[in-house]
Amino acid sequence: EAFIDFSANINPLGPSPQVWPALQAALPRIVHYPCPEGRELKEKLAGHLGVPVEQLVLGNGGAELIYALTNFFAPGRVVVSSPTFGEYGRGILHPPMVRIKLDAGKNFALEPAPFEKLVQAGDLIFIGNPNNPTGVLTPREVVLQLASLAGDRGATLVVDEAFMDFVEHDQSVARDVSSHSSLVVVGSLTKVFAIPGLRLGYLVAAKELARNLEQALPPWRVNALAQAAGLASLADSEHLAATRRIVARERQFLAERLQHLGFSVIPGQANFLLLHGRALGVTGEALQGFLGPKGVLIRLCHSFDHLDEYFIRIAVRGRQENEKLVSLIRDFLREKEGQGCG
Ligand SMILES: Cc1ncc(COP(=O)(O)O)c(C=O)c1O
Structure with missing residues (x-):
């Protein structure tokens, strides 16, 4: 029905029309293992995001990488603004969650002051930009202020940009990872490429962290069809x-x-x-x-x-x-x- x-x-436009023939062409490849870390897709995506390829990790959806980050960092606490996406901080460890309540009276705008008050060493902070479910977009300068705060306090800031591709005047901080070592950006390609059933996501992190995460995660996470769909979608600007x-x-x-x-x-x-x-x-x-x-x-x-x-x-x-x-x-x-x- x-x-x-x-x-x-x-x-709402669905996948790029280029995706269907790309999937047809890739079908015979399912009898082989895909490239373990999706090298070709990584290179194209790095170009699209304007980041060095060594900073990228691909995932079987953004959710896989969100879980992997909490498991990998084993943070003392997870700090989130609230309301937000329910998967932040989930995984095998169940760290204590600190929720900073966004003010409905201020249209749920994210402000740095409450973070300044409570962020401490070992915290893993997650913010969504734009945030789900509010849709509120936080200006890049404010996000970078939080990234600097995280760096100064010995914490890590994860910015979930799953919906950034839909924003007209985008405020992505993916390119700022090079200058903020405590900043990690997670992205989802399932939303914008309309392939949630295929799964595709990525993460941008400092080179050493990206390498360590790649090693901590299993190979072949992104299957041959998802890689083909990702490449076709990226080509259709x-x-x-x-x-x-x-x-x-x-x-x-x-x-x-x-x-x-x-x-x-x-x-x-x-x-x-x-x-x-x-x-x-x-x-x-x-x-x-x-x-x-x-x-x-x-x-x-x-x-x-x-x-x-x-x-x-x-x-x-x-x-x-x-x-x-x-x-x-x-x-x-x-x-x-x-x-x-x-
Ligand atoms: C804010 C946010 N981040 C990440 C995800 C994960 O998306 P996916 O795992 O499909 O890439 C979702 C999915 O609903 C989301 O709403």
């Missing part, structure tokens, strides 16, 4: 440019329409939006209860720390689908109003 899925944050353009346009469309309907919309810069329906008395569960049977999925957010049942995350999709979502939400609100009057 074809659902319209606003709950997962995948490129037009698809990437169109993605950024359309996501920016459609994000604005959705934000305006939903605000007009009475939702509060957090000013995110990613391919998804966080909204809340408290003023309308609309919980995520009530809305999903209406949309689900009509084949439309949204992401309820009460499972995120510090978010209540009124918060809802929706992916930015194509115009037709976005119009359908807005129109169904309008129907829901009318129906709700009618019930209130009756």
